[in-house]
Amino acid sequence: MTRTALVIGASRTLGLAVATELHRRGWHVIGTVRGERPTALHDLAGDRLEVERLEMTDEQQIHALADRLAGRPRDLLFVNAGIAHADVPVGEVTTESFTQVMITNALGPMRVVEVLGPLVRETGTIAVMSSKQGSLTLNTNGGHEVYRASKSALNQLMRSYAARHASARTLLLLNPGWVRTGLGGPGALLEVGESVPGLLDAVESHAGETGLHFVDHRNQTVPW
Structure with a gap:
């Protein structure tokens, strides 16, 4: 039976690569994009690949997507989101900037998990x-303070979610590595095509395991 995935944030770079690689591996994929403009994901739409619209910072849109997908259980919910503003000490960050990064990187993804998680089969993966950079243990150099804080918040919220949901679902936090994207910058060590297949290998290798795991694109555990 064809495995099914819902990929949130699939219009470009890492999210697009995740949707594309899952499709290449034979999955039926629904990918979401934020706006109404055609994207690279739309170019792939067709057999086993559908496109839905979702702005994950809009709670009403999340619930509307859940209603549209009701009755269509998924094997995988993959949530991709991340923005970063200026790399300055937190004392120099505006309240507006801090709020936007936290909502986009932590609150939005967790709202998606809370609302769309029930669409994942009991034996599936979120x-x-x-x-x-969300690891407290690995933060020895500082920098990118608000981005780091947003990913640490995301990790903590997923720990709380795992504590509240004792089910057979596999829960994963994924570190893609330092990837050459708009966020990672041109000096990053990895191409998207080097990161994403490894991430999905890790997803598949943990399928069926209970609890929450924090791993990277080489399937190595990342310290909290």
């Missing part, structure tokens, strides 16, 4: 894109 995977959320995190970052090693």
Whole structure:
């Protein structure tokens, strides 16, 4: 039977690559995009690949998507989101900037997990894109303070979600590595095509395991 995935934030870079690679591996994929403009994901739409619209910072849109997909259980919910503003000390960050990063990187993804998680089969997987910059243990150099804080918040919220939902579902926080994207910058170590297949190998290798796991694109555990 064809496995099914819902990929949130699939219009470009990492999210687009996740949707594309899952489709290449034979999954039936629904990918979401934020706006109404055609995207690279629309170019792939057709056999086993559908496009839905979702702005994950809009709670009403999340519930509307859940209503549209009701009765269509998924094997995988993959949530991809991440923005970063200026790399300055937190004392120099505006309240507006801090709020936007936290909502986009932590609150929005967790609202998606809370609302769309029940659409995942009991034996399925919920995977959320995190970052090693959310690791307290690995923060020895500082920098990117608000981005780090938003990913740490995401990790903590997923820990709380796992504590509240004792089910057979696999829960994953994923670190893609330092990837050459608009967020990672041109000096990053990895191409998208080097990161994403490894991420999905990790997703597949943990399928059927209970509890929450924080791993990277090489399927190595990331310290909290």
